[in-house]
Amino acid sequence: MKIVVITSSAHVAGASNYLADQFIAGAQASGHEVYRYNAVDHQNNFVMVDEENAAIVQHDDVEQLLHKVAQADLVAMVTPLYYFGMSSLLKTIVDRFYDHNHELKGNKQAVMIATAAGKDFASLKVHYRQIIDYMRWTDAGTIWDGGALAHPAIDEYGQQAYELGQELSAGN
Incomplete structure (x- = not known):
């Protein structure tokens, strides 16, 4: 299975990146091919449309990511919870799906891994x-880590x- 993991936390040693590392290790242990895109390390422009509501092509790193997403069987989105939602970095990338809806819709699985100091994930869910x-x-699974600042919880x-x-399968 081809998996794209999109991480979006500026905290290099934070809970979100730790959980992404663990997810990737489990997937690779089961023989899955994993591509990780850390949004912090890339240029990610906002979605833009013209007067006819057609996407204006952006020349940034997200274009390459979207081609990887199009080829993927599963997309894992990993984010800290900021003001009841995903990070702006991840939201910018999700918004850019618009550019390639025709290629991305259908025949994929998704995973959401979110971290927070509290447990109010309702809006993000x-x-x-x-x-x-x-x-x-x-949906292939979710993790809602409401104890991200506590080491036993992490x-x-x-x-x-x-x-x-590790438990992902082609037909999950």
Whole structure:
């Protein structure tokens, strides 16, 4: 299975990146091919449209990512919770799906891994469901780490992330 993992936390040693590492390790242990795109390390322009509502092509790193997403079987989105939603870095990339909806819709699975100091993921859960419903993707699993600042909790969620990656199958 081809997997694209999109990470979006500026905290290099933070909980989101740790859980992404664990998910990737589990997926690779099961023989999956994983491509990681850390939004912090790339130029990610906002979606723009012209007067006819057609996407204006952006010449940035997201274009290459979108081609990888088009070829992927599964897209994993990893984000810290900021003001009840995904990070602006991840949101910018998700918005750019618009440029390639015809290529991206259907026949994919999705995973959401989110971290926060608290447990109020309600808005992000709704947003994630709306994204995958619109894209006609299948939910392959979620992790809602509401204890991201506590080391015992991160170890527990790290194990869950590893197992989620390890247990993925082509027809999950």
